[in-house]
Amino acid sequence: MTTTRPKLAFVSPYEHFGAMSGARKRIENLCIALSDDNVKVSCLSPWKIDADVDHIPYSLEGNFFVKFWNVLRLNWLLWRLKPEVVISESPFAPLPFGRYRLFHMIHDAKFVTAHGRSKRKIARMVHWVSARISDGLITVSLSEKNRLLEALHLPVDHILVSYNGVSSAWLEMDRTDRTPLCYDLIFVSNFARHKGHINLLRAIRGTSFSVVFVGADFGEREQCKKAAIDWSLDVTFMQDLSEEELIRIYDQSRVFVFPSNLEGFGMPYLEARARGLPVVANDIPVFNELQQIVGGHIVDFSNSDQVRSRLMEAMMLTKEVPDLDVFKWSEIATDLLMETRK
Known part of the structure; x- marks a missing residue:
């Protein structure tokens, strides 16, 4: 008897100026950990991961018309992939129409702070809508969850906290x-x-x-x-x-x-x-x-x-390593898969 592999897709559409940002590092490590755990992983991003992952070139960089076209294209790409779960960093949530469980990923809520860009009011409105289209919102700390609860007026159980980790x-x-x-x-x-x-x-x-x-x-x-x-x-x-x-x-x-x-x-x-x-x-x-x-x-x-x-x-302190088991990517990935497939 064969068991169907779980299918999960990440949408991470930003170049991050070619740098290894924390957001990109998180997606790469989760993709690696999940693929090692026999999950069929797809990653829609402008950068490629060195792992057993189905990479689909995808970006939301560019002018308004390019972004608008790629927002529409995202829905078509996900329709073709037929994943069980989609975790998307795009502020414009794809429309699942019941085909998959959709989670809106926000690494930091810069758009509700003074450190946000000039169009942060628009960004806040877009995230407000996307959070309600989605089955849930994922962020990376309890502190950020509290900021998002206040900014987006969401119920407590609509936001899942999934910590970042360190590789082996x-x-x-x-x-x-x-x-x-x-x-x-x-x-x-x-x-x-x-x-x-x-x-x-x-x-x-x-x-x-x-x-x-x-x-x-x-x-x-x-x-x-x-x-x-x-x-x-x-x-x-x-x-x-x-x-x-x-x-x-x-x-x-x-x-x-x-x-x-x-x-x-x-x-x-x-x-x-x-x-x-x-x-x-x-x-x-x-x-x-x-x-x-x-x-x-x-x-x-x-x-x-x-x-x-x-x-x-x-x-004056000596170097000492604390217990970091809770921050192993394998544990974080397993917990995330379990929570998003409920």
């Missing part, structure tokens, strides 16, 4: 006490205004901390480079690292800093803890949530004296 490489790659420590502080994030790079540099003015920034430029890197020069700070800039190279940079650093003003989750927080680094993070809801689970230090990054004090305390 972060937990299994050899660690050694003999790894040379080249940097006092590490921050891994693309250079966008709300990420808080400048706030960190301002907080450590007048110190001798060595810092490494890893991330692609979303418009703020040159300003950070200028600030580092003007304030005589020891800052190294890196990007386009492989996962193994990135892990090695974590291992060569003493403390992970996370000055961001807005995150839906914040995967680098987990990556740092997976390599045993103490974390000093900004006082925002999701970091308080993660701190309760995996540890770390929370501080208001607008208070430079407090930041420097916390950093000095963290520098």
Whole structure:
């Protein structure tokens, strides 16, 4: 007797400026974990995944007419695929007409904050409609769920929380006490205004901390480079690292800093803890949530004296890895499949 493989489709239609964003990293890891678990996975995206996944090139980048055509085309593509479950990041929800269970994925509700784009009111309205067309909404933390409940006026049980995770490489790659420590502080994030790079540099003015920034430029890197020069700070800039190279940079650093003003989750927080680094993070809801689970230090990054004090305390700590079983992608993928097929 043969068992029919579950069929699930992800719609992830954005390029992310060619960078490995947290949203893209989540979809890639879920696709890999689900395909390893004998699920037939399709991914509609502009980038391809190196896994046993049916990849269909699909994008919502471009002008209004291109986007409008591709919104219509999405319904046709999903009709051909005939999945049981669709998890879509598109703000314009496809119309399932009872053919499949549809879940609207929101990684962070930037559109309801001051960090959103100029058309955030339109985005809020579109997400409001899509959330009601869908069978449910998925987000990545309890903090983000609370923000969405308030912004979109949804019932509590309409939003499913599915945490982000870390791949096995972060937990299994050899660690050694003999790894040379080249940097006092590490921050891994693309250079966008709300990420808080400048706030960190301002907080450590007048110190001798060595810092490494890893991330692609979303418009703020040159300003950070200028600030580092003007304030005589020891800052190294890196990007386009492989996962193994990135892990090695974590291992060569003493403390992970996370000055961001807005995150839906914040995967680098987990990556740092997976390599045993103490974390000093900004006082925002999701970091308080993660701190309760995996540890770390929370501080208001607008208070430079407090930041420097916390950093000095963290520098004295030894590296220690907490229990991260709940953040394994295999567990997250299994739970997500079970919840979306109910």
